[in-house]
Amino acid sequence: MFDSSSIIVGLEIGTSKICVIVGEVTAANPLNIIGVGQARSRGVRKGEIADASLASEDVRNAIVEAEQMANVEIRSVYLGVTGHHIRGFNNHGVHPVVSADREITAEDVQDVIKNAKAINLPVDNTVVHAIRQLFQVDSQLGIQNPVGMYGAKVEVDVHVVHGHLDRLKNSIAVVRGLQLEVEEIVFTGLASALALLSSEQKELGSLVIDMGAGATEYVVYSDGIIKHTGVLAVGGDHISNDLAYGLKVPLGRADRLKIERGGAAVEDSVKGQTLSSNGEFGLPPKIINLEHLRRIMSLRLEETFELIEAELSGLGLLDRLRAGVFLCGGGARIPGIQALAGRMFQMPAFLGKTNSISGLKSALDQPEFATAIGLVKFGSLQQKRKPVSSLAGGIKKTLVELFRK
């Protein structure tokens, strides 16, 4: 029915849920979402596979659901990866222009990119993304394509996201075990940013924080390019765990309390207030202090933001964020989280909206889906680029080949 090349699937193996989104690219419509599949995730901890067989079962369920909804057969996916082993940094490459008339040729451009990609990585790590950014010719900044320009020296920044090879292989193996191809692996923070930010926001400078259950990813865009990426292996699971310990309730109940009564701030109205939960499943009834619940949550969230803030201010990036902070992931649903983020970062904070695609819009405009939508969008951009066979694409292909071995 459909031409298989026009179907793009994003798969996010998250800590709390596995999400599959099927997108369709046609001549008339650049990207249209036609299917969603979700499953509760059991085999993932802190964004990394902890139990491959459980994870594989859950991924299959989610894939089947998405296939039924979209009425397509899924053959390949764009896989989101995360985990605290993933780090990002900018690397700078310089290349002197050698030709007599100092005109920059395509070879010069290739050389400078090659220089920028010569990175000293830890032995076990591999590059997930190497994103070429803007060129600089002598002292002239922000050049998209320097071929044909004149100058003595051409420079370029490459943003490199790298991670531990074996851990990346783990999630790829789960997908490949289900007879699905992995088109590419994509850092989930990058995917979320792709889904949430418009090009103006990237230009102005934005911080995207994806607050997942297992890990919190953050990506900084400024002047239209990626400035920084990072992962903090602290997420919603930690909040539930803190609550379970602090309020002395089982984890399941802590999870429910977090969702039903949670909040990022300790308001005056909750002070001294208590909840009595009637004992379900034979559990004895228990009186829970709402103020404690909120305090435990707000301390954890504050700390998470503080750590991100400290890292960014260390890099001097905070002043570049003129558009503000964009939140997504399940953690973005916590009441009052935007106000807290605004207070911690001293700038406006918003709930991220996935405006950039069409399709099942109302159902999908939820913070939890940002990553999976971003994956589909990443895929559509890649496919658009494919005929050109860019250098970055080529390198990624070799990377994917590497994993297939």
Next chain:
Amino acid sequence: MSTLVEKSAEPAIKKKIVLKVFGLGGAGCNAAGFACGAGFSGVEFLAVNTDSQSLDACAVPARFVLGASRTRGLGAGGDPELGRAAAEEDMEKIRSFCAGADIVFLLAGLGGGTGTGAAPVFARAAREAGALVLALVTLPFDFEGDRRQFQAQAGLQHLKAHADAVICLPNQKLFKMLDEKTSVMEGFKIGNTLLSDGLRGIWRMLTQTGLINVDFADLCAVTRGRHAAGFFATAEAAGEKRVEQVIEKLLAHPLLDGGQALRESDSLLASIVAGPDVAMTEIQKLMEPLNRHCEGAHILFGAAIDEAFAGRLSVTLIASRRPRQEEPPERALPPENIESSQFLDKTATERPASRFVAPPPMLSPEMKEQIIRGQGGRSRKRLSRLQKELPLGIVFKGRFEKSDPTIRNGEDLDVPTYIRRGVPLN
């Protein structure tokens, strides 16, 4: 004590330092064999065992069957006294091995026969030959039983009396580095790697003159005269975030109980080896969290630059803990135990060919009494039921108990924030 060592070491430092590594017993030979292939230049290795069969399997080229006339090369059968007797018998040989060495490393697995029994003898012989003695030993797994633990502890006491420094690796802690499916071979390999890493770290520290030098006297100042076991950990990282990574690795190191050992330690030796590109701020960034973690500890710190470490950074930590009050003070055993050597000679002349002529164990009157009472059946039970000391402030990690700890700036983020910050919930 340390001034004495410095004096004796001084003439040796003028010439080339001679380092010798002795692997004693099965575990020691394995570790020595592993380290032997790991490229220590200018270090002499010797594998020593009472069991000639397992010695043949050892990768070290230089081997010696200990007490061949006593054990006939059949091993010590897990009896430290037999191991000790075998070593005493070959004392002359051992002295000749030790001759000319400036520093002797002993690698041994305590708890068995040869390693436990022979290590103190080797330490004594090496010390008499004028060498500085450093022992790197493993303690048995818990599953090996009380008896081996007891033997290991007794052997450790003896060894401490004779060696200049003893650093322990309790095998039980290896479990934190293993997952369910790790094979036995791999498990032991990890243990050997750790020993070899420790050896390498110390070797590097002693042989390479650094910007900020650390020598044997410093090492002794940290390890000597402290009756509790020393800890060691080595971590290495490369790349832009190497300092952060090294600290993360050290704090998550199983031998340091996730930084707990650092907090409890009262003296710490940190030796940094880095390439010429290391920045001053990096060293500051590295030492700052370590200082924070061992507040009030006596910290010695050395740094060396090595061309081969370009872009990399390696840190070796040796920490030791203040002895606990209830631990009995170490009994300094006389270097020559006249009683036992007489006994040994006597039996040796009477029944030279028999294997089963180990002299009675060297025990103090209290220990004898304890064993006799133990045979009565009651007090041993009481001994094993002795309540162990639990770490202060048990940390609840719930569902993150089994995953990698998330460590940022030296804090374990898996522990609830309000606990780390000490916010009271009334």
